[in-house]
Amino acid sequence: MPGPPLSLFRLLDQLLEEDGSVSVRELLDQAGEQTYGLALLILALLTFIPGVANLVSLGTLLLGLQLWWGRSHLWLPERLQRFEMQRGHVKELLAQVEARIAWLGARTAPRKPPGRRTLGFLVSWTAFLAALPLLLPFANILPAIGLVLLGVSLLEEWPLLAWLGAGFSLLTTLYFALSAGLVWETLKTAVHAVMA
Numbered sequence: 589m590p591g592p593p594l595s596l597f598r599l600l601d602q603l604l605e606e607d608g609s610v611s612v613r614e615l616l617d618q619a620g621e622q623t624y625g626l627a628l629l630i631l632a633l634l635t636f637i638p639g640v641a642n643l644v645s646l647g648t649l650l651l652g653l654q655l656w657w658g659r660s661h662l663w664l665p666e667r668l669q670r671f672e673m674q675r676g677h678v679k680e681l682l683a684q685v686e687a688r689i690a691w692l693g694a695r696t697a698p699r700k701p702p703g704r705r706t707l708g709f710l711v712s713w714t715a716f717l718a719a720l721p722l723l724l725p726f727a728n729i730l731p732a733i734g735l736v737l738l739g740v741s742l743l744e745e746w747p748l749l750a751w752l753g754a755g756f757s758l759l760t761t762l763y764f765a766l767s768a769g770l771v772w773e774t775l776k777t778a779v780h781a782v783m784a
């Protein structure tokens with residue numbers, strides 16, 4: 589049984605019909621009041637890409653802090669807003685996200701979602717974990733899944749997705765905590781490399 593219509597997904601689908609590339613700014617211009625949710629979703633999808641996940645996660649961390657602090661208007665660095673992606677690739681990623689989560693909408697009983705400041709903290713913390721340069725299996729995939737869920741929960745106002753995103757944030761935290769020894773050694777090496 590399909591979920592409810594995803595209005596912003598439909599809007600983005602129309603925007604991405606053309607060939608060529610699209611910038612982060614162009615996508616965000618379509619979001620209106622849903623800028624935080626869409627920006628988070630875009631950055632979360634980029635977190636799946638090895639090699640750029642750590643850098644992108646710093647932008648996601650900045651986004652989460654603004655949400656946590658209660659800023660009404662999102663600010664992103666100009667360089668990040670100019671970042672361009674192939675329209676076809678973005679459309680394919682968004683279609684995959686929609687296909688995997690749409691059914692949840694029809695099976696979700698109304699529940700109270702976490703507050704926006706709580707969501708801001710969860711986004712910031714999860715992005716911080718994703719930004720750590722760790723050579724662990726699933727080190728970027730687990731937080732990326734959590735961030736995608738949190739992004740869609742902001743876009744479509746689905747409380748269950750917010751709680752699932754919080755669950756993935758907790759799962760990532762536990763996973764990293766169990767690998768604390770390796771994490772500590774990696775951080776010491778990174779600090780030493782910067783100070784050298």
